[in-house]
Amino acid sequence: xxxxxxxxxxxxxxxxxxxxxxxxxxxxxxxxxxxxxxxxxxxxxxxxxxxxxxxxxxxxxxxxxxxxxxxxxxxxxxxxxxxxxxxxxxxxxxxxxxxxxxxxxxxxxxxxxxxxxxxxxxxxxxxxxxxx
Numbered sequence: 646x647x648x649x650x651x652x653x654x655x656x657x658x659x660x661x662x663x664x665x666x667x668x669x670x671x672x673x674x675x676x677x678x679x680x681x682x683x684x685x686x687x688x689x690x691x692x693x694x695x696x697x698x699x700x701x702x703x704x705x706x707x708x709x710x711x712x713x714x715x716x717x718x719x720x721x722x723x724x725x726x727x728x729x730x731x732x733x734x735x736x737x738x739x740x741x742x743x744x745x746x747x748x749x750x751x752x753x754x755x756x757x758x759x760x761x762x763x764x765x766x767x768x769x770x771x772x773x774x775x776x777x
Contacts, residue, residue: 707723
């Protein structure tokens with residue numbers, strides 16, 4: 646498909662309430678507080694695997710970072726080992742981050758797989774204010 650991963654085919658796939666900018670892929674906190682972030686990405690290889698060529702123990706990191714700075718204390722991260730048998734897999738990250746009013750959080754995919762990946766429709770990204 647021709648659409649970019651940050652702009653899903655239907656707005657509702659990523660859009661849950663105010664604060665989420667679909668063009669930038671960022672959720673901006675309306676007020677300071679602790680937010681629970683959750684993302685589930687359905688990721689596919691864009692090229693068919695050649696015979697005998699697996700993921701070769703590739704790892705995929707999915708991060709939710711504040712202000713695009715993926716430092717130790719301002720991000721959530723999961724690392725998944727990619728199974729060599731599949732061309733489509735699901736990876737999730739959930740956790741709590743503190744954001745100041747006006748700060749944003751966004752999802753990053755660190756692809757060391759060596760082949761192009763596509764985030765498929767049905768993926769989601771949400772933020773819920775827990776408390777101030």
